[in-house]
Amino acid sequence: MITAQGLTKRYGDTTAVDSIDFTVRPGAVTGFLGPNGAGKSTTMRMVMGLDRPSAGSVTVNGRAYRDHPAPLHEIGALLEAKAIHGGRTAYNHLLWMAKSNGIPRRRVDEVIDLVGLSEVARKRSGGFSLGMGQRLGIAAALLGDPGVLLFDEPVNGLDPDGIRWIRTLIRSLAAEGRTVFVSSHLMSEMALTADHLIVIGRGQILADTDMNDFISRNSTSYVHVRSPHGSELAERLVAHGWRVEPADDGALAVHDAAPEQVGDVAGAAGLYLHELRNVQASLEDAFMRLTADSVEYQAGVPGAATTTADTSAEFAAAAA
Numbered sequence: 001m002i003t004a005q006g007l008t009k010r011y012g013d014t015t016a017v018d019s020i021d022f023t024v025r026p027g028a029v030t031g032f033l034g035p036n037g038a039g040k041s042t043t044m045r046m047v048m049g050l051d052r053p054s055a056g057s058v059t060v061n062g063r064a065y066r067d068h069p070a071p072l073h074e075i076g077a078l079l080e081a082k083a084i085h086g087g088r089t090a091y092n093h094l095l096w097m098a099k100s101n102g103i104p105r106r107r108v109d110e111v112i113d114l115v116g117l118s119e120v121a122r123k124r125s126g127g128f129s130l131g132m133g134q135r136l137g138i139a140a141a142l143l144g145d146p147g148v149l150l151f152d153e154p155v156n157g158l159d160p161d162g163i164r165w166i167r168t169l170i171r172s173l174a175a176e177g178r179t180v181f182v183s184s185h186l187m188s189e190m191a192l193t194a195d196h197l198i199v200i201g202r203g204q205i206l207a208d209t210d211m212n213d214f215i216s217r218n219s220t221s222y223v224h225v226r227s228p229h230g231s232e233l234a235e236r237l238v239a240h241g242w243r244v245e246p247a248d249d250g251a252l253a254v255h256d257a258a259p260e261q262v263g264d265v266a267g268a269a270g271l272y273l274h275e276l277r278n279v280q281a282s283l284e285d286a287f288m289r290l291t292a293d294s295v296e297y298q299a300g301v302p303g304a305a306t307t308t309a310d311t312s313a314e315f316a317a318a319a320a
C-alpha cells in the first residue's frame with residue numbers, strides 16, 4: 001500500500017506536486033495519469049525516497065522508503081530504463097544488486113528467466129535495445145520479490161510486442177495480490193491495464209476513481225447528423241429535450257438520442273439529411289477534456305473550432 005498525505009514538492013517558484021492525498025491499494029493496478037509536466041515522476045521519486053517532500057508525506061506499507069531496513073523487499077521500481085552501467089552484463093548488474101541487499105544468487109536466475117532475458121544475460125547491457133533495457137529494469141524491480149511495484153512510463157518507446165508483454169506482466173503482478181502503481185500519459189494504454197485511476201494535472205489530483213466508473217461516465221456516444229436545414233433541425237431536436245451542439249463541419253452533435261429518433265424527427269418535418277451516424281466518444285477524448293487546463297505547453301491547431309462552451313439553449317438560439 002502506498003499512502004500520500006498533503007504531499008508537496010516545490011522547485012523554486014514551481015510547485016510540481018501540490019498537497020495531494022491518495023492511496024494505492026494492493027491486488028489492483030492503479031494507473032497514474034497526467035499530461036507532460038503534471039507531476040507524475042516527481043511523485044514517484046518521492047515514493048522511492050529519491051526526492052524529499054517540501055511538505056506532507058508518502059509511505060510504503062506504513063513507513064517512508066528510507067525507514068525500511070530492506071527496501072528492495074518492500075518496493076521495486078522502474079523509474080528510468082537503462083540507468084545502469086553499460087559495460088556490465090545484465091547478470092552482473094542484477095548479481096551486484098542482489099549481493100548488496102542480501103538476496104540469494106538463485107533469485108537472479110529466477111528474475112532473468114521471468115523477464116525473458118536468459119539468452120542475453122551474459123552480454124553487456126550497453127548493447128541492449130530499449131525493450132531489453134526495459135526488461136532488465138523490471139528484473140531489478142522484481143529482485144527483492146516486493147509486494148509493491150512502481151513503474152514510470154513502462155511502455156515508452158516499446159514496440160507492440162513489448163507493450164503487450166509489459167501489460168500482461170503488470171496485470172499478473174496485481175493478480176498475485178501486489179500493489180501496482182503505473183504512470184502514463186496515454187489514456188488508451190491505461191484503459192487496458194489499470195483497475196483504478198488517479199489523474200493529476202499541474203500537481204493536483206483531478207480524479208481518483210475506479211476505471212469501470214471512469215469508462216461508463218466518459219465513454220458516451222452521440223448522434224452526428226448533417227442537414228442542409230441545420231438550424232430548423234436543431235430547433236426541433238432541442239424541442240424534444242435533447243442536447244444539441246454544433247459539430248466541426250457544420251453538422252450537429254445530438255446527445256441522449258438514438259440515430260433513428262433523430263431521423264424520425266427530421267422525416268416528420270420533411271427535412272433532408274445528408275449524414276446520420278452514431279459516434280462513440282473515446283476515453284482519450286475524456287482524458288483530454290479533463291486535463292485540458294493542465295497541459296504545460298499547448299500547441300495551437302490552425303482552424304480548430306472549440307465548441308465545448310456552447311449549451312443547447314445558446315446554440316438553438318444562435319441557430320434560429
Ligand SMILES: Nc1ncnc2c1ncn2[C@@H]1O[C@H](COP(=O)(O)OP(=O)(O)OP(=O)(O)O)[C@@H](O)[C@H]1O
Nearest residue numbers: 011014016034035036037038039040041042043185
Ligand atoms: N529537478 C527539477 N527542478 C526544477 N523543476 C522540476 C524538476 N523536476 C521536475 N520539475 C518541474 O516539475 C513539474 C512536474 O514535473 P514531472 O517530471 O514530475 O512531471 P511528469 O508528470 O512526470 O511529466 P512527464 O510526463 O513529462 O514526465 C514540471 O513543471 C517540471 O518542469
